Amino acid sequence: MALKRYRKQSVVKSQSKRLTSRRSRLGLDIERESKPKQEEKIKKTIEIGGSLTVKDFAAKADIPITEVIGTLMNSGMLATVNDMIDIETAQIIGDELGIIVEEKSDDEESATEKVDNEISEKELSPRPPVVTVMGHVDHGKTTLLDKIRETHVVESESGGITQHISAYQIELKRAKNKNLEGKTITFIDTPGHAAFSSLRKHGAAITDIVVLIVAANDGVKPQTIEVIEQAKKHHVPIIIAINKVDLPGADVMKAKQQLGEYDLTPEEWGGKTIMVEISAVTGAGIDDLLEMILLQAELMDLRADVSAGAVGIVIEAHMHKGAGALALVLIENGTLNRGDIVQIGNTYGRVRILEDFAGVAIESAPPSCPVRIAGLKSMPDFGERLVVFDSEKEAKSAAELVRKKATTTHFSTAKKIAQEDGEENQEITEFPLVVKADVSGSLEALKKMILNINAPGLNTKIVADGVGAISESDISIAKATGAKVVGFRVNVLGLAKKIAETDHIDMVTKSVIYEIEDELRKIISDILPPVITEEKQGEGKVLAIFRDDKKGVVIGAKLEEGKAENGNEIKILQDGNEKWRGKIVSLRREKNEVSNIDAGTEFGIGLDPGANVANGDGVEIFITRSEKRVV
Secondary structure, eight states, X not given: OHHHHHHHHTOSHHHHHHHHHHHHHHTHHHXXXXXOOOOOOOOEEEEEOSOXXXXXXXXXXXXXXXXXXXXXXXXXXXXXXXXXXXXXXXXXXXXXXXXXXXXXXXXXXXXXXXXXXXXXXXXXXEOOOEEEEEESTTSSHHHHHHHHHHHXXXXXXXXXXXXXXXXXXXXXXXXXXXXXXXXXXXXXXXXXXXXXXXXXXXXXXXXXXXXXXXXXXXXXXXXXXXXXXXXXXXXXXXXXXXXXXXXXXXXXXXXXXXXXTTTOOBGGGTOSBEEEEOOTXXXXXXXXXXXXXXXXXXXXXXXXXXXXXXXXXXXXXXXXXXXXXXXXXXXXXXXXXXXXXXXXXXXXXXXXXXXXXXXXBOSEEOTTOEEEEEEESSOXXXXXXXXXXXXXXXXXXXXXXXXXXXXXXXXXXXXXXXXXXXXXXXXXXXXXXXXXXXXXXXXXXHHXXXXXXXXXXXXXXXXXXXXXXXXXXXXXXXXXXXXXXXXXXXXXXXXXXHHHHHTTOOEEEESSHXXXXXXXXXXXXXXXXXXXXXEEEEEEEEEEEEEEETTEEEEEXXXXXXXXETTOXXXXXXXXXXXXXXXXXXXXXXXXXXXEEETTEEEEEEEOTTOOOOTTOEEEEEEEEEEOOXX
């Protein structure tokens, strides 16, 4: 049965190569060439886009499914109607069946990828900039965003579905430049640095401007550098907000000099980087910062087509008790209307609920607007694209195509990992985890952070993950796999907590992502084997063998440099290569037992029975130190 399952799973790309080589071995290609050329029938031509099931192939080819499966079996492949075959395998099987199989071009393959971006200039309208505030931990990002929300978010009644807000819009109420008053900015608040990784999936440039916050009393730090590198990599303009200028230890000049080392030179020094001095606590300079963001956006001339069908990207997703699958989506282009039929990754549905960032029901959402939607068949993944379709049938078809692609990729990747695991036979420390977070955006950032904690000999595996409270099933998985449970901004259900305590399942639950990182690093440092180092104490040469029997070995040696103490460890070297090691049982000088020997002294060494030593061998005295690993 195991062989049968393996053969079923192997109906992927590698089989086309096997089929080709099998043909060559059987001489089929030569046989065809040697046959007299006969009048060929006109072959049927079908087009397929990437991988598809055996059943779908039979339907497209208009051939009985039994005939397709029979052809696969004759070629050495045991397959069922639901097994996936790739384009190369389909072409080879098609050749056997007298069918020409052609691959669709990329623009035909996926309806999700057919979004038309070729819009004429007259159809484009200005849109608000999308801004992400990032920086080193404790430099004031959260305080700054809270102050901006407090002073500039339009007050409205909270309604509909309440949740953790990670995207919102502000309206500039007052400005030195009166032309900027009333203009809108969209802020994305994501944990960690997710805005530059998963949110750029499929080439979606979700962030227009990065506001890098740097504390005037702390300067440039590791996460500051990481943000700079990522922003440059993705060609996103940076505006520097130098925070905490009101503190006694603030040194704005030093902060600017440090930033200059990374090619971020302030405009007043002849550079091109906008730098604004602020205090997130008092609010000083924040209006100036918002004006600079809008002026930068004007230079970028950000535009979109409001008349087109909406295209967006998922920032968060979670299951809601009353509304079902709920997604927070940033509209990138076009307008999303309540009642629109949408496809997001491998799910689809009709937009039954459409709310703005404050939870107020709206009828439509223009570009750069963050909205919450409900009505999807299942929860979409973080970073997936939203596309509007004319009919539910089209949306379902597009979602199904994404699902099939993901399934094929998943199996191929799993096989590759399994092969690599089999090749490496080294001892490693397993660190399995069950990971839960409040929303999908947080979950993605948390998983990325966890997998970035690397150490030699450590194998971190996320055995299960999900959105929502830590439940009994999470504890059961942790118990079965020996995993620890990590929770970010989530509660532990009562029964789950009791089971975890009874079964001694370790849990790490925090509301700050970097606190989770610190805690995990401490745990990893404790479970990893210590670092063993050898510290050389002295060296010498064997002069004589006085005793070598079952009771022990006694040698005479001269210590040429360093020192030797009773209980030290010793290596016996032949031509510089170690041939034996052990512990010094005793030290003697002129028949007297001593505790230590200094350089230049001839002495006797007592060793354990079986020591491999000969006249003329080298001697190295050393001690072993064990140090705790710090990750």
